[in-house]
Amino acid sequence: MKQEDFFKNLVAHCKEYGFIFPSSEIYDGLSAVYDYGQLGVELKNNIKQYWWKAMVQYNENIVGIDSAIFMHPTIWKASGHVDAFNDPLIDNKDSKKRYRADVLIEDYMAKIEEKIAKEVEKAKKRFGEAFDEAQFTSTNPRVLKYKEEFAEIDKRYVKALEDNNLADIKQIILDLGIVCPISGTRNWTDVRQFNLMFSTQMGSVNEDASTIYLRPETAQGIFVNFLNVQKTGRMKIPFGIAQIGKAFRNEIIARQFIFRMREFEQMEMQFFVRPGTELEWFKYWKEKRMQWHKALGLGEENYRFHDHEKLAHYANAATDIEFNFPFGFKEIEGIHSRTDFDLSAHQKYSGKKLQYFDYELNESYVPYVIETSIGLDRMFLSIISKAYKEEVLEDGSERVVMSIPAFLAPYKFAILPLTKKDGLPEKAREIMDKLKMQFMCQYDEKDAIGKRYRRQDAIGTPYCITIDYQTLEDNTVTIRERDSMSQKRINCNDIAAEANFAF
RNA sequence: GCGGGAGUAGCUCAUCCGGUAGAGCGACAGCCUUCCAAGCUGUAGGUGGCGGGUUCGAGUCCCGUUUCUCGCUCCA
Numbered sequence: 412m413k414q415e416d417f418f419k420n421l422v423a424h425c426k427e428y429g430f431i432f433p434s435s436e437i438y439d440g441l442s443a444v445y446d447y448g449q450l451g452v453e454l455k456n457n458i459k460q461y462w463w464k465a466m467v468q469y470n471e472n473i474v475g476i477d478s479a480i481f482m483h484p485t486i487w488k489a490s491g492h493v494d495a496f497n498d499p500l501i502d503n504k505d506s507k508k509r510y511r512a513d514v515l516i517e518d519y520m521a522k523i524e525e526k527i528a529k530e531v532e533k534a535k536k537r538f539g540e541a542f543d544e545a546q547f548t549s550t551n552p553r554v555l556k557y558k559e560e561f562a563e564i565d566k567r568y569v570k571a572l573e574d575n576n577l578a579d580i581k582q583i584i585l586d587l588g589i590v591c592p593i594s595g596t597r598n599w600t601d602v603r604q605f606n607l608m609f610s611t612q613m614g615s616v617n618e619d620a621s622t623i624y625l626r627p628e629t630a631q632g633i634f635v636n637f638l639n640v641q642k643t644g645r646m647k648i649p650f651g652i653a654q655i656g657k658a659f660r661n662e663i664i665a666r667q668f669i670f671r672m673r674e675f676e677q678m679e680m681q682f683f684v685r686p687g688t689e690l691e692w693f694k695y696w697k698e699k700r701m702q703w704h705k706a707l708g709l710g711e712e713n714y715r716f717h718d719h720e721k722l723a724h725y726a727n728a729a730t731d732i733e734f735n736f737p738f739g740f741k742e743i744e745g746i747h748s749r750t751d752f753d754l755s756a757h758q759k760y761s762g763k764k765l766q767y768f769d770y771e772l773n774e775s776y777v778p779y780v781i782e783t784s785i786g787l788d789r790m791f792l793s794i795i796s797k798a799y800k801e802e803v804l805e806d807g808s809e810r811v812v813m814s815i816p817a818f819l820a821p822y823k824f825a826i827l828p829l830t831k832k833d834g835l836p837e838k839a840r841e842i843m844d845k846l847k848m849q850f851m852c853q854y855d856e857k858d859a860i861g862k863r864y865r866r867q868d869a870i871g872t873p874y875c876i877t878i879d880y881q882t883l884e885d886n887t888v889t890i891r892e893r894d895s896m897s898q899k900r901i902n903c904n905d906i907a908a909e910a911n912f913a914f
Numbered sequence: 915g916c917g918g919g920a921g922u923a924g925c926u927c928a929u930c931c932g933g934u935a936g937a938g939c940g941a942c943a944g945c946c947u948u949c950c951a952a953g954c955u956g957u958a959g960g961u962g963g964c965g966g967g968u969u970c971g972a973g974u975c976c977c978g979u980u981u982c983u984c985g986c987u988c989c990a
Contacts, residue, residue: 492990627990859950868950875950
């Protein structure tokens, strides 16, 4: 099957069986937003729990928090999100190419500077030893003209940026006669603003309301609580703070199902270390996180590292763990050495000291940070895309099976009375009532037994428990395993032990 | 944002040159059935994405709009 068809089938399957629905579907949908259905939410919760246990429960020096999505607006100034991600964009209608309007203007200004430099170069040759650059650039009429032009553009451009005057930015491009390098035309669209962050109002009275942002990453909620957690939890460096939560980004193009959504969920851990040791810890977490992924059993060949050449404004080392999605290897988790960028920035903007007193060194410092940040939705997608299989069985019949790792599966057991009479349903209910206190179970008595097995295969239930007439006599049931379809007879009381989920 | 494709039942899709919309699967109720789908009976479910135009008559032709999707641009 072609990858494209496979992916299409997977998406259709997710909708049909209640894993993922397009948002607001009865109103024609909402671009790049999805809802998790009754099965999706179970799988998602199980993934969260799996991660939380690996990070928080199994590491004595890591604790978790749940910070609010709303935060003080200055936080996003400090983090660099306000300034770094609001680019004015413009399209050339002929070449269909998109540019950053500010870059176009800055390139043009750079050209003027080049011209000045060339004049100086020429003059240098002409005057030789006697050349006085300062005098030349302040008197030569051609240079003066360039300088004047430069200053004029600069003044107007800076003002336009400050006022966020998109119309004037376009006008500058038109006035300067800037052409598209590809088409060579001046056929430009209006300048539009790209904003990474969603903004909203806080304050019920309009006039008093102030703009606040929906967080574009959960990390900042950890950083601003660094001291709270450190002091109240008596945490000693190195230690980590973990968090699972929603984040929001206004993607220019959001696509590929739940891979890139405008509203998504992150599982992040910020690990605070002594300055100078950050690259050791970076290496530690890089390996540790990769092991975690590989332990899931989706196939080790489906993971690889992708080290960053170009680093973000806050990092001094960064790598991605990439997963082999149906549309190729893409980032599923990022591990970043964020230096002391965030804590220092918050220290500066808040005026509060965000430092740690290290008794071993007998000194205070701003800790360095290693971040592990995994996309929960991407994790979800990686699991279902490897779990989804369309199989042809030996007898030529077909089945769709979701080989979700048993401990993550939405339902652990399906309870199936072989027929729905002669007391079998009653016995089945009895077993169901016991198991459901501990496991998510589904009861089904409709249709032939084979059909019910297939239904459970399609939603990834690892074990089917079938109650027959023998059950009434000796309290044994048939347990049927999803992937192998093998069956065996066991005592009712051994069901949980037999399934033996690798939690 | 630009360009291509598409929106008909819960799902997958038909409906030929314009004549009051159909199948398979699925769902539900019942029958039959002692362990791997497609046995029988019945039922529910559609203002054909939305708006307008042409026509005696539009799911079908035309225009607009919206949503999805693929490619390009962008991606901390």
